[in-house]
Amino acid sequence: MFGARCLLRALRSCSSAPCPRHRPAARVSVRGALGIQSANGERVKVQGWIRSVRSQKEVLFLHVNDGSSLESLQVVADSSFDSRELAFGSSVEVQGQLVKSPSKKQNVELKAEKIEVVGNCDAKAFPVKYKERHPLEYLRQYPHLRCRTNVLGSVLRVRSEATAAIHSFFKDSGFVHIHTPVITSNDCEGAGELFQVEVMENLFKTTAMTVLSNCPKDVELCHKFIAPGQKDRLEHMLKNNFLVISYTEAVEILKQASQNFTFTPEWGADLHTEHEKYLVKHCGDIPVFVINYPLALKPFYMRDNEDGPQHTVAAVDLLVPGVGELFGGSLREERYHFLEQRLARLGLTEAYQWYLDLRRFGSVPHGGFGMGFERYLQCILGIDNIKDVIPFPRFTHSCLL
Secondary structure, three states: OHHHHHHHHHHHHHHHOOOOOOOOOEEOOHHHHHOOOOOOOEEEEEEEEEEEEEEOOOEEEEEEEOOOOOOOEEEEEEHHHOOOOOOOOOEEEEEEEEEEOOOOOOOEEEEEEEEEEEEOOOOOOOOOOOOOOOOHHHHOOOOOOHHHOHHHHHHHHHHHHHHHHHHHHHHHOOOOOOOOOOOOOOOOOOOOOOOOHHHHHHHHHHHHHHHHHHOHHHHHHHHHHOOOOHHHHHHHHHHOOOEEEEHHHHHHHHHOOOOOOOOOOOOOOOOOHHHHHHHHHHOOOOOEEEEEEEHHHOOOOEOEOOOOOOOEEEEEEEEEOOOEEEEEEEEEOOOHHHHHHHHHHHOOOOOOHHHHHHHHOOOOOOEEEEEOHHHHHHHHHOOOOHHHHOOOOOEOOEOOO
16 A cells, blocks of 8 residues: 555656656648758657768768659668668658758758668669659659659649639639539530629639749749740740730731641631640730630520620630630520520520529629639640649540549
């Protein structure tokens, strides 16, 4: 009994006056660590993949990257930490003190106190090789691993920033974000809100400026190694007002072109990618809005311009350098009788009775547009193949995941 009482008193004493101990290391991202301007021995924990290993007689240097930034964090450790498991591609958790780096190449470095290998990597079998600049075509074979490279990591960070910038643009403009059906029986395009072509231009420029501001090194990497000259082309687009021409004017420009097209341009025919790219180049590599398309080319819900004999609708496409069509939209037909007659001619009245109801009960003038998000990324980064701006692209004979 006495022994039990003594033990109880000891436990109470220990719980009321704990022994001093190190403060637990705070987990930070590589980007967060690199962003600390005046490191002063803060104890941190960083998790990521080894990008390089350099062992000297008494010191071991690792570069660790977790995908949060293009730059890696330098880890400095005692040579006793050296191990075969610390190889290129291995995932590690490093705890230590964040200190000011004596090197001019980085502001801070992590002085390691503990290094744990979380996942081993056989560098010889790993498809991504150390210090090798793999072609994008090669990396497409490994969609599950290519995000660990500099280029694809940069593309994904830009993609994330562009997505956030687009949402912010519409939220700041008073729009409400909703989730429409993924599976639908209707052939549809765009959204349903009042719009002008200025909205498209502002969206393009605002998002691009946000990406350039928040991901400068990622964009620079793509412009330097994938698309030299794209920086100047993008700046040219951003500093100039976008042009506006009618579909009829576009066809006339194409007919007068000295270039031979696979598809002969004529009024009433759709514009193909080769036509779109030519029109942009003809307009000085400035994005151009093409408006007022033939009624027969567009869906039933686009607003009739009532401009016979060349019957057109209030539709618009935004064409950009290197890509072609980026935005597509229109004013919607808000007039009940126009829409009713068109659906009757097409034999769609019963299927689209719900659509007519929207015009019967408090309709308003409205319009909408859609943007090809991956094409947008191609445009600002200068990446030719759309497969290289999609995290896990699906195409013929390739659906690995």
